[in-house]
Amino acid sequence: MKIVRPFSFVLAIALFTPAIRAQDGVKKDDKANTAISYYKDVRPILQQHCQGCHQPAKAQGGYVMTDYPNLFKKTEKEVIGVVAGKPADSELVKQITAHDGKKPAMPRGKDPLTDRDVTIIKQWIEQGAKDDTPASAKLPTVDANHPPVYTQSPVINAIAYSRDGTLLAVAGYHEVLLHKADGTALVARLIGMSERIQSLAFSLDGQWLAVTGGNPGRFGEVQIWNVEKRTLKMSIPITFDTVYGASWSPDSKLIAFGCADNSLRAISAETGKQVLFQGGHGDWVLDTVFSVKGTHLVSVSRDRSMKLTEIATERLEDNITSITPGALKGGLQAVDRHPTKDELLIGGADGTPKLYQMFRTKDRKIGDDFNNIRNYGTMPGRIFAVKFNADGSRVVAGTSYDGKGEVRVYETTTGKLVSTAKGVNGPIYAVAHHPKESVVASAGFEGIVHLNDAVTGALVRDFVPVPVKGAKK
Ligand code: HEC
Structure with missing residues (x-):
């Protein structure tokens, strides 16, 4: 199996972010035209910074972020998480943006997202918030209401x-x-x-x-x-x-x-x-x-x-x-x-x-x-x-x-x-x-x-x- 070493690992992540890709080839001004991918660009940000507190087993604020359809639903406070095409109306964007000199509300208790991550999310919403998850990577929802279904017993590691x-x-x-x-x-x-x-x-x-x-x-x-x-x-x-x-x-x-x-x-x-x-x-x-x-x-x-x-x-x-x-x-x-x-x-x-x-x-x-x-x-x-x-x-x-x-x-x-x-x-x-x-x-x-x-x-x-x-x- 391939050994992933820390330094090449960090580099590998950097190489796949759109901002770096934009540097080789696409001019900075054209960035708004770069298509942002939900699967490759947005989902990993949500996974790393949000899903811990926004998943079916722990839906803080009544908002689940582990799958695409749920992003568009209302939170406990009856506001819509993502409004396709309208970042300014999307509660998700409000939550990751600083207001009145206060740091962004989300991710709760942690460092705010980088400007680059915020820009990626905003641009994705602006571009219509489409789902480009490859069919092969689409997994059925698994939560307490949809427990795992087994056709045979799985390998047990622990x-x-x-x-x-x-x-x-x-x-x-x-x-x-x-x-x-x-x-x-x-x-x-x-x-x-x-x-x-x-x-x-x-x-x-x-x-x-x-x-x-x-x-x-x-x-x-x-x-x-x-x-x-x-x-x-x-x-x-x-x-x-x-x-x-x-x-x-x-x-x-x-x-x-x-x-x-x-x-x-x-x-x-x-x-x-x-x-x-x-x-x-x-x-x-x-x-x-x-x-x-x-x-x-x-x-x-x-x-x-x-x-x-x-x-x-x-x-x-x-x-x-x-x-x-x-x-x-x-x-x-x-x-x-x-x-x-x-x-x-x-x-x-x-x-x-x-x-x-x-x-x-x-x-x-x-x-x-x-x-x-x-x-x-x-x-x-x-x-x-x-x-x-x-x-x-x-x-x-x-x-x-x-x-x-x-x-x-x-x-x-x-x-x-x-x-x-x-x-x-x-x-x-x-x-x-x-x-x-x-x-x-x-x-x-x-x-x-x-x-x-x-x-x-x-x-x-x-x-x-x-x-x-x-x-x-
Ligand atoms: C450590 C836990 C934690 C993390 C991490 C976290 N949240 Fe939250 N989130 C909460 C809690 C708790 C609430 C409910 C608090 C409230 O209503 O003010 C909440 C509420 C929300 C709401 C609903 C707000 C409303 O007014 O209805 C949104 C949207 C949200 N979070 C987005 C995010 C996003 C985006 C991220 C990642 C960038 C994130 N959260 C990361 C704990 C977290």
Whole structure:
């Protein structure tokens, strides 16, 4: 897969904006005649700056901006968002324009749009506000009134138990499905903007569910759901690609995640504002976890490294794994932290779950892998998911290999193999330990959730987590 590096990425965006295009060839005065594209020019602006607060699951001001027809509807205050041909009569334009010396009302609480973005939106409306979305890119509306329809179970990239152990959250298409933890009932569908959900994480106080995902190559998103009310508290647009590996700080105030622009980031769960950016990785950042005290963040990447970042300074402090050429075998996919100790469990392309200490107790020497505490048995294929159980006594890992997969439980301190989950056949992308019972959940390519006894490996239950059209109940 192509690696997108930050600088070329910024350049690529700049090259596609109309203002730059206008410079090569079209004279500035002719700009009014340049046809503005809804799909290529306007939609990305709305996606990045507006849709977080103006989407079906969270329609602030009664105004939805995630699809073309809704732009022309009335807001809660009975004013029309977009009046084709008339920017001055369009509430959307009024909201992004400064009045009486006050900064524009929208986007609420954020920096105003650039003059260039405002001009693009105005010109598009002036030119008739047409929809030029290619037929191939037109997707059916998906919201609470039009829930995703499945003809087969989707690939499952993430699962997580709620902190009290009553719910199992499963990533679907465009939604997170909340099941009773024993897999006997679907209790809620959290439908949001992102088509693809990459990670799920409940806050430690149990109140919130962080969801990361996006639409590949178009936008990334972090969603924060109120677990009890099942409402979307916030949707934060992040970069132009899906985002990965959500984790919560111990005080439930920050959410960290990894991006396909190789950055590790953290945002405030209260305001959505970015509080940390670390660009030290050389490839996609796929998973994150906080230290016990919440002072540090750990990130793993396809660049094969596990890095330690100090939160207060946003400074890259250490490479936890060895960075000696040849010492690292393939990208890292997943990281989890021991529930009470600063010890890290990682898994990746080499198929061996490994335990590391987070903080170095000896100076780094070239070639050492001093922080490595223990390796567990090598599993067939690549590891996509690793997790500790609630007291840290066991670890679980899930793999994918040639269309097959395996889930194994090991004893943390002895490395002894405890069980191999029975009834698991297809590639596994997600694993979880029940917080109170001796049960491991796993899921992946086949779209089936397996619940296995962690000690014996016996299959307790398996189920398809989505309603499949035409399937027998
Ligand atoms: C952080 C959240 C947030 C973001 C981002 C945001 N809005 Fe809003 N928007 C709101 C809230 C809250 C309201 C309702 C407040 C009100 O009625 O004054 C609202 C109301 C509106 C309304 C209706 C106003 C009316 O008088 O009926 C429009 C139009 C609007 N926003 C456009 C935009 C546009 C365009 C963007 C992006 C450039 C944007 N918003 C970004 C939160 C947001």
